Amino acid sequence: MSGLYLHIPFCLSKCAYCGFYSIPSTKRKADFLEALKHELVSRKDYLHGEKVETVYFGGGTPSLLHLEEIEDIHKTLHDCFEIDPEAEVSFEANPDTLSLEYLSGLRSLGVNRLSIGIQSFFDNDLRYLSRKHDSSHARQCLDLAKEAGFENISIDLIYGLPTSDADQWNRNLDLFFELDIPHLSAYALTLEPNAVLTKQIEMGKAMPINEEDSIRDYEILCHRAAEHGYEHYEISNFSQLGMHSRHNTSYWFGIPYAGFGPSAHSYDGKSRQWNVSSLERYVEASSVIARSVATRQSTVAEKEILSxxxxxxxxxxxxxxxxxxxxxxxxxxxxxxxxxxxxxxxxxxxxxxxxxxxxxxxxxxxxxxxxxxxxxxxxxxx
Ligand SMILES: C[S@@+](CC[C@H](N)C(=O)[O-])C[C@H]1O[C@@H](n2cnc3c(N)ncnc32)[C@H](O)[C@@H]1O
Ligand code: SF4
Known part of the structure; x- marks a missing residue:
């Protein structure tokens, strides 16, 4: 039993709070896709033929990939790994990148779980977070996902925002429960060291955050999720019965996984390794691959054998x-x-x-x- 993670490092723009590795341009997408294919082929033995039970397209913004590009990756994945026909295939998407046609296309390519970065159903929160979508987009894309036939849907929400009081957070949750979405990942807003928001707050140009708001919102969240019968199966994750993320759960159970793309981590049961957080270096290294897999490893990945x-x-x-x-x-x-x-x-x-x-x-x-x-x-x- 094992999992695959693919990091798609592109975004339309960089959100002020985000510390994940991504770049606000798709200029080098073709180079990235070529390098990704190389990496998949060169590391196809990483999981020693273990059956793959979960696949996760994360980012960045995977929904910036065209359907043909995803189909191509899909083919390479199936050429390189033994993927269970019942595998959970998750895909992270941003509300502003989704159309009915695109979502239906994802379904027909075997994506069976959608994770949408809603963050909030309120415009004042979304502006503070410098998101590209607004509240109507947030609602609309969930209707589209359901129309396209997705049943296994998760949304991300962020709490502890200075733009939201307890009442607004409750109304965010009201909407979540009303929409009957089976899974929620809810994160306290964290100030990441290199994020723009952190600097803006330091310079007094953005409203500061405080821990009491996060604690208050988290208590509300736990209470209301329990009231609605959601299982609180991990600090930030809540699901209707049986709808937890199989991929994320496998991390907590120490199941091996192989991660591909810049900044992706892998674990084989004994050691961890992580790819360089640089698209430039990742792409560069793929030209080296034809010469030596070992060279690529030392160029793009660091490895640690766990004591x-x-x-x-x-x-x-x-x-x-x-x-x-x-x-x-x-x-x-x-x-x-x-x-x-x-x-x-x-x-x-x-x-x-x-x-x-x-x-x-x-x-x-x-x-x-x-x-x-x-x-x-x-x-x-x-
Ligand atoms: C990999 S990210 C991106 C998913 C997708 N690109 C999006 O933004 O919709 C996954 C989630 O992490 C959360 N996140 C990222 N940075 C955060 C921060 N500084 N504090 C709290 N949550 C954060 C957001 O909820 C985000 O949707
Ligand atoms: S939160 Fe999502 S869309 Fe925003 S920069 Fe991070 S990965 Fe990209």
């Missing part, structure tokens, strides 16, 4: 964020007793402080501690 201690820390970090929690039996079986012992010992004071709960061999984060998961994980680290 048992790092594997333990990663497990703790990822599983603490999920509703499945940390299974001490898993740790004992996969990493050894010294790690499960360490984890249980470190957990005791956190349980006493009401931050964690233990049910038999499983450690869970308490509901009101979700936003502090990273700090709590650090307390459990090796």
């Amino acid at each position: 048992p201690e790092q594997q333990y820390d990663e497990y703790v970090m990822l599983r603490l964020r999920s509703m499945w929690g940390i299974d001490l039996n898993d740790i004992k079986r996969e990493m050894g007793e010294r790690f499960s012992y360490h984890c249980e010992q470190k957990a005791q004071p956190l349980i006493a402080q009401g931050r964690l709960s233990q049910n038999k061999e499983i450690l869970y984060l308490n509901d009101d501690q979700m936003l502090f998961a990273d700090g709590i994980a650090e307390e459990l680290f090796w």
